Amino acid sequence: MVKVAVLGYGTVGSGVVEVIESNNEQVSRNAGEEMHVKYILDLRDFPEDPYGDRVVHDVNLILEDPEVSVVCEVMGGTGPAYQFTKQALEAGKSVCTSNKELVAKHGPELLAIARTHNCSYLFEASVGGGIPIIRPINSSLTAEKILSILGIVNGTTNYILTKMENEGAGFEEVLKQAQELGYAERNPEADVEGHDACRKLAILSSLMTGKNVDAGAIYTEGITGITNADFAYAKAAGMTIRLLAAGKLTEDGRVLAMVAPFLLDNTHPLAMVKDVFNAIFVTGNMLGDSMYYGRGAGKLPTASAVVSDVIECARNQGRTIPCFWDGESAKLAEVSETEQRYFVRARVSARAEVEAAFSGRVFEAPDRAEDFGFFTDAMIEKDFNEKYDALGDKVLGRIRLA
């Protein structure tokens, strides 16, 4: 019998209990032995909940119970979650988590503790919600040198951008819907400012290189500057706007990592990823491209990924499931030195100045009286920024092209 403890009875935690208990036949068969949730740790009581009798408030009950072999940390944050994860691993209990913030910040240390104590630290649900992506990188793509990863890894922002595009909806209204559907972070700033995608990219690019990519060092822009006017131009140009997380090995062995909104052609496979769905494009030097697609957020998809990790732990008791991510820092390339193309939106009155500043082509969209668009040729980002900044309030926005 595999006895599991769930730390945190919020959206994902209640989903984990539901998946284990309501899919118990499949889960137990795949684990090779019967699986049950023995404890649920939360500050609150849930007297009306069918699993309310399993709720405890003292983590030591779990840490000191030799029957518990797997702990699901779905509390979020890096405070008690970090402490409890360390203690569980030190007690030889495997830990499975959806907590991308903790994985991005302390991944190498927690993996090392797991190795020392012959247990595992698994985090499939930390990137892409229910999409298998961590396990494919760790086990299916192990013959590859991974050259790049390009993905839509935040469901909330993809949901917001899709609704803005299709319904011309306002930002705040759509964000509220995403929160009600359980997609958004407790503090939705983490979603809309790109921090959540940045943490996920830190995890993916660390796994890509085997070295540590610090989330704090990743260039990050969110979607708060994207307007319905930008979508009007995107639509007229046969394009869309998506928040992309990009990690790429440069020729000199550095990692170019960035999160930002990009314009992409409607024929691009990532342009077809809508609503809460996520997709991650992985390019290997032998396989070429492969893409992983599915529900990137939400209670049951995320919980399903956590429980798949619990099953992996049950199948590998007494040993550590390998994951190559050491603490040495990866060398990052500067985004300002890369070459990109840009879409610039500017006031109609500034047309001559914009045309003088950049080489490229003017793009006009129907029904736009006050502004016009301009697609630049490829240029180094810091040169672009100098010219763009010099135009002051004559320019209204800029988006990179994928």
Ligand code: HSE
């Ligand atoms: N807030 C996250 C998202 C949840 O919207 O993608 C899943 O990590």
